[in-house]
Amino acid sequence: MEEPARFRAFDLSAWPSLIEQGDEAELRQRIYHLFAAFKFEGGNAESLLIYYHSILQTIYSVLHKRGKYVQEVFAETEALEMALIPKTIRQMEEWAVRVTGVVSRYVKTDEDSIVRRVKDYIHAHLDDRIERRELAELVHLNPAYLSRLFKKETGESLTEYILIQKMKLSQQLLRGSSKPISEIAQVAGYSNLSYFSKAFKKMFNVSPMTYRKGSL
Template identity: 30%
Template sequence: MKQQTVLIVDDEPRSRRGLKRTLEAWSPKLLNVQTAASAKEAITRLNEETIDLIITDIRMPEMSGLHLVKALQEQNPKPVCIVISAYSEFEYAHTALELGVRHYLLKPVKKEKLIEAVESALQMKKEQDRFGQVEKVWDEKIDAIEKERLSSSDSIHEALHYIDAHLDQKIGLKDVAKSVHLNPSYLSALFKEKTNMTFSEYLTRKRLQHAKHLLVSTDRPISDIAEKCGYQTAKYFIKIFKEHEGMTPTQYRKGTE
């Protein structure tokens, strides 16, 4: 499992060391715990490497934790954030929550509360990352056709619906033409006219888009994904995927982890 990076930001060395020791003792293999002595140092670190979670004190000289949280809004990908403060700084809590801070912990921070907050924040980060990867698999041409579907001719609308419903099956132009009661040659010409794409190209792109979605959002084996996308064998699926994406399905999955 991939390590997640946590950056502890606090101007007090004792606090930094205490938080770091607690997290490393809790999950030494899954967490890469780093520290920064100021918000400015943290921002520099963010520009150099990917940080999944930031735990920051609210009151620091030169630049406060809230200013750091505001700066995080410009980061891509954006880390999740946990803010730590004293009771007397409750007015800061409201601002922090408005900025999307995941958790607000009060000093002195109890070990159980810290671990609970970190676990929850890192799970949220994983979900955000996975959603972001799923967005990346979207095919713009397919998306454009989907958006125009309602204004398409009835026959093309029905044809697209039939393809969606039978994507995991062995279908061809004749099958779709039969379902919409059209001559295959006529449907082929109409399909190209309405979508600016041949039937074969659309079907392949649609299947590969579905395959990429399954690769990044599930742990299904490649053979299972091939079957779910209408390919009779994993070998043929891998061949087609590599021709269009320049890499194997396994390489694609690893590249989005």
């Protein structure tokens, strides 16, 4: 049997990305269009309930991806309100705008916090070999997702950012200390002096020794 026409416009596939991007304006437009079509096509109470559960599932999916629970995002009264099923199209529309907006703003704030935590960890462990996996475990995210998020927020990949910070630290120590270059390499997380020298020269077009001499 062919699916009722009113369900053909029911597509939430783009919503998770819009929520993650914090695009509340586009979300509102999609919600308004969704329920305008629902009303035009004569949706009933049963199909409205399907919409409710589908939107709720989308919210849960976005939060689960980050290891978050509804209780962490919504205050107790908001969580209770969220669980109350709207009875009319207008109520459902207002509910959808409200809950997607709350989650969208939370995700944006959470993403900023995640990037700050990752950066802080990197700066505190420049003398180590920092792996993407351990950074992902730190913030309870999938490594691939963390890489995309970090790139989106900073414009640099995790690998690029870590390397740049290690090299900046090396520059500071070469200029401002009398530590042997081999020791500076270790402070920057390089156990192999030759590898450190190659990485330094690749970034600054000069060897650590030459850089130090030029800074004296």
